[in-house]
Amino acid sequence: MxxxxxxxxxxxxxxxxxxxxxxxxxxxxxxxxxxMPNIGESWELSGVNNNVSLVCNGFLKENDxxxxxxxxxxxxxxxxxxxxxxxxxxxxxxxxxxxxxxxIQVHPNDELANKRHNSFxxxxxxxxxxxxxxxxxxxGFNQKITPQAYVKxxxxxxxxxxxxxxxxxxxxxxxMPAGRVHAIGAGIMLAEIQQTxxxxxxxxxxxxxxxxxxxxxxxxxxxxDAIDYNIPExxxxxxxxxxxxxxxxxxxxxxxxxxxxxxxxxxxxxxxxDSFVILMCMEGSATIEYGDNEQEAISRGETVLIPxxxxxIQLTPESTVKLLEVYYP
Numbered sequence: 001m002x003x004x005x006x007x008x009x010x011x012x013x014x015x016x017x018x019x020x021x022x023x024x025x026x027x028x029x030x031x032x033x034x035x036m037p038n039i040g041e042s043w044e045l046s047g048v049n050n051n052v053s054l055v056c057n058g059f060l061k062e063n064d065x066x067x068x069x070x071x072x073x074x075x076x077x078x079x080x081x082x083x084x085x086x087x088x089x090x091x092x093x094x095x096x097x098x099x100x101x102x103x104i105q106v107h108p109n110d111e112l113a114n115k116r117h118n119s120f121x122x123x124x125x126x127x128x129x130x131x132x133x134x135x136x137x138x139x140g141f142n143q144k145i146t147p148q149a150y151v152k153x154x155x156x157x158x159x160x161x162x163x164x165x166x167x168x169x170x171x172x173x174x175x176m177p178a179g180r181v182h183a184i185g186a187g188i189m190l191a192e193i194q195q196t197x198x199x200x201x202x203x204x205x206x207x208x209x210x211x212x213x214x215x216x217x218x219x220x221x222x223x224x225d226a227i228d229y230n231i232p233e234x235x236x237x238x239x240x241x242x243x244x245x246x247x248x249x250x251x252x253x254x255x256x257x258x259x260x261x262x263x264x265x266x267x268x269x270x271x272x273x274d275s276f277v278i279l280m281c282m283e284g285s286a287t288i289e290y291g292d293n294e295q296e297a298i299s300r301g302e303t304v305l306i307p308x309x310x311x312x313i314q315l316t317p318e319s320t321v322k323l324l325e326v327y328y329p
Contacts, residue, residue: 004059005291006072006075006076006307006309006310007058007290007291007294007296007307007310008288008290008296008304008305008306008307008310008313009055009057009058009060009068009304009305009307010055010056010057010296010302010303010304010305011044011045011053011054011055011056011065011303011305012053012054012055012056013031013032013042013043013044014042014043014046014051014053015031015032015034015036015039015041015042015043016039016040016041016042016043017036017037017038017039017040018038018039018040018041019038019040019100019208019210020038020040020098020099020100020101020102020186021036021038021039021040021041021097021098021099022038022039022040022097022098022099023038023039023097023099024097024099024130024189025039025041025042025095025097025189025301026039028129028130028189028300028301029042029095029189029300029301030301031095031301038099039097040096040097040098041094041095041096041097042094042095042096043092043093043094044093044094044095044280044303045065045089045091045092045093045278045303045305046065046089046092046093046196047065047066047069047088047089047092047196048092048196048198052064052065052066053065055068057296065089066087066088066089069082069086069087069088069089070087072307074274074308074309075307075308075309076276076307076308076309077089077275077276077307077308077328078273078274078275078276078308078328079274079308080274080275081274081275081276081308081328088196089196090120090195090196090254090328091193091194091195091196091254091255091278091326091328092194092195092196092197093191093192093193093194093278093280093303093326094191094192094194095129095189095190095191095192095301096184096188096189096190096191096192097188097189098184098185098186098187098188098189099186099187100186101183101184101185101186101206102183102184103183103202103203103204103205103206103216104138104159104160104163104181104182104183104202104203104204104205105181105182105183105200105201105202105203105223106179106180106181106182106200106201106203106223106226106227107121107122107123107124107176107178107179107197107199107200107201107226108121108122108178108179108199108201108222108226109121109123109177109178109179109226110178112225112226113178113197113199116222117199119197119198119199120195120196120197121178121195121197121199122178122194122195122197122199122200123176123177123178123194123195123252123254124176124192124193124194124195125173125174125175125176125192125193125194125237125250125255125257126173126174126176126184126190126191126192127171127172127173127190127191127193127257127280127282127324128168128169128170128171128172128173128174128188128189128190129170129189129190129191129282130170130188130189131168131169131170131172131187131188131189132186132187132188133187134167134187135167135168135185135186135187135188136165136166136167136168136185137165137166137168137174137182137183137184137185137188138163138164138165138166138181138182138183138185139164139166139174139176139180139181139182139235140163140164140180140181140182140231140232140235141162141163141164141181141229141231142162142163142164142165143162143231144229144231145162145229146229147224147225147227147229149162150162150224150227150229151220151221151224154203154204154218154220155220157204157207159203159204160204163181163183164235165185166235166236168185168188171241172236173236173237173239173249173250173257173259174235174236174237175237175250175252177228177252178195178226178228179226179227179228180228181203181227191280191282191324193250193255193257193278193280193324193326195254195255201219201222201223201226202216202217202218202219202223203218203219203220203223204218205218237249237250239259241261242261243261243262243263244261244262244263244264244266245261246258246260246268246325247259247260247261251329252329253329254328254329255326255327255328255329256326256327256328256329257324257325257326258324258325258326259322259323259324259325260315260321260322260323260324260325261320261321261322262286262315262317262320262321262322262323263317263319263320264317265314265315265316265317266314266315267312267313267314267315268312268313268314268315268325269311269312270306270308270310270311270312270313270327271311271312273308273327274308275308275327275328275329276305276306276307276308276327276328277305277306277308277325277326277327278303278304278305278306278324278325278326278327279298279303279304279306279323279324279325279326280302280303280323280324280326281298281299281300281301281302281303281321281322281323282300282322282323282324283300283320283321283322284299284300284317284318284319284320284321284322285297285298285299285300285317285318285321286298286299286315286316286317286318286321286323287315287316287318288304288306288313288314288315289313289314289315289316290310290312290313290314291310298321298323
């Protein structure tokens with residue numbers, strides 16, 4: 001008899017060729033090259049129009065994420081998630097490899113994005129998986145400035161002088177609320193968790209030119225109203241490094257992210273969450289044990305969606321494993 005019960009779902013990565021991309025997603029995470037010289041992004045879990053993830057394991061293979069939500073509704077995503085988002089999946093999950101620096105950009109919050117684009121805003125977080133020796137990223141300003149000073153700095157090509165640069169190493173986490181100016185620097189490979197939104201205001205692109213000699217469009221005025229000019233106490237997310245414990249690194253209205261650093265089997269009970277759970281493997285590998293002695297493997301660079309109606313799993317590391325565990329609050 002064929003089972004129709006939901007199970008841990010894996011998806012075919014959607015690869016994006018980017019002018020700033022590199023080869024690490026292939027060489028370090030095993031993503032296929034697909035004749036792309038510069039793979040910048042691997043969209044692991046996406047409900048974005050024209051880029052909806054397809055299942056690659058089990059009896060639901062080749063069904064897309066949006067179809068599954070339509071069929072399984074709250075059983076897949078959680079009842080309160082389905083009530084709020086319907087057939088839209090609320091998060092977009094990626095791996096990113098920046099061989100060169102990305103443009104300096106900002107994303108609007110929900111209110112502004114809804115008003116201007118009939119879209120959600122974009123709050124996101126980055127987990128640094130690998131960084132070259134001198135790699136840094138940009139998050140926020142290094143001093144208090146006004147919207148007028150920002151526009152002047154862009155016009156005079158002096159914006160870089162006002163931005164906070166942060167050297168990074170593997171394991172660093174940066175939370176990027178909508179409105180924070182940011183950019184991934186050269187030599188960084190990271191995992192990105194974000195609201196489902198493709199609204200980006202590009203502020204500065206280092207005067208780069210494409211193959212036809214054109215510079216990319218900037219959105220200086222749109223960004224002016226979207227930027228949060230406040231300076232937080234710290235831009236870097238500080239979290240404890242504990243073995244075999246659940247460490248909550250990011251808690252926001254849009255997603256919660258825990259870090260699991262395991263060297264022995266750990267049981268996870270998701271009953272109270274009423275949400276899907278996403279597991280992203282940062283290091284090592286593990287077996288996800290569920291149901292009646294059923295198993296699914298997860299290894300570095302893989303992402304697995306645990307349906308909301310799957311309340312109990314056991315994570316058994318091969319030797320050690322580091323996972324990000326993400327859900328909707």
